[in-house]
Amino acid sequence: MAKLDYGLGCYLPVIHITCEGRRIKQSVLIEEQQAMDPKGWRVELNDGHFIPVLGFGTFEGEKVPKSKPTEDIKLGIDAGFRHIDCAHSYSNEKEIGLGIRSKIEDGTVKREDLFCSTKLWSTFLRPELVQPALENSLKNLQLDYVDQYIIHYPVALKPGEELFPEDEHGKLIFDTVDLCATWEAMEKCKDAGLTKSIGVSNFNRRQLEMILNKPGLKYKPVCNQVECHPYLNQRKLLDFCKSKDIVLVAYCALGSQRPKQWVDQSSPVLLEDPVLCAMAKKYERSPALIALRYQLQRGVVVLAKCINEKQMKENMQVFEFQLTSEDMKVLDGLNQNLRYASIKIFADHPEYPFSDEY
DSSP states (O other): OOOEEOSSSOEEOSSOEEETTEEOOTTOOHHHHTTSOGGGOEEEOTTSOEEESEEEEOOOSSOOOTTHHHHHHHHHHHHTOOEEEOOGGGTOHHHHHHHHHHHHHTTSOOGGGOEEEEEEOGGGOSHHHHHHHHHHHHHHHTOSOEEEEEEOOSOOBOSSSOSSOBOTTSOBOBOOOOHHHHHHHHHHHHHTTSEEEEEEESOOHHHHHHHHTOTTOOSOOSEEEEEOBTTBOOHHHHHHHHHTTOEEEEESTTSOOOOTTTSOTTSOOGGGOHHHHHHHHHHTSOHHHHHHHHHHHTTOEEEEOOSSHHHHHHHGGGGSOOOOHHHHHHHHTTOOOOOSOOOGGGTTSTTOGGGSOO
């Protein structure tokens, strides 16, 4: 695989970086790229499509006003975000769709300028439910297609309208599904033109290999979206994904929004880490920007959740500076395999992904 040399001992493991549709020579240094439009920073996926390296996260950790996701996505697009990461389980696809439609209709962007991704929830992993689930998401998003459709978790839940179906004792009701059959249904969605690319999320190495080694595999996953930040740098999984030409996409890149129902409130706050804060002071940037830049220089596509317009504009500054190779090693040293989003309610399922080392 070709690599783009940042001139810092840090490589972006992709075939090409493009800017506004133009392929850039692989020898180009980051200083030259700084003059380019950040909206053009994209990575080529293994199916030939391109994904912007900085994405806009749409998960809302706590209850928010109904109109907030719509206003946030409009502000995000205005700030320069072109990669929008959605999911059925976030329960706000309709609101996100309204925001996207508004910015297309006012001429800010064209549909082809945007990379819109959404996810197949665990109650729809049976093969016959995959395409109807995607069609429902497309209806909510007011889109004819998504750029990427992802299996949200390898853990199957009882089919139905409830996101987390429970029995009379309040225990989660699991389902048993052949993930390879689910993947074949995902491939059919791509062939039908409902999505340009297909990928997975929260899959460990064993589960990725199960898909990659499936007899008759038509399309490899283009990505694996996982929790990834300096406290959980996913080095082994990242190396494996690179070896298979699968892009690692980082969520919780800033340490998660710490929703009480999912995250241990006693866990350390990433953006308050003294090493990260000292480095932020050195570069005259925020700790959040340091954490985001760290991922980009590792060849990781990174999602940023912004709660206001100021953060949105600030996060776009991630393209304006570079970390030295020495500082990258310091940030690597923060790893402690700390997972904020362990989703322990899935732990009894045989396909719970976080029991394996990686």
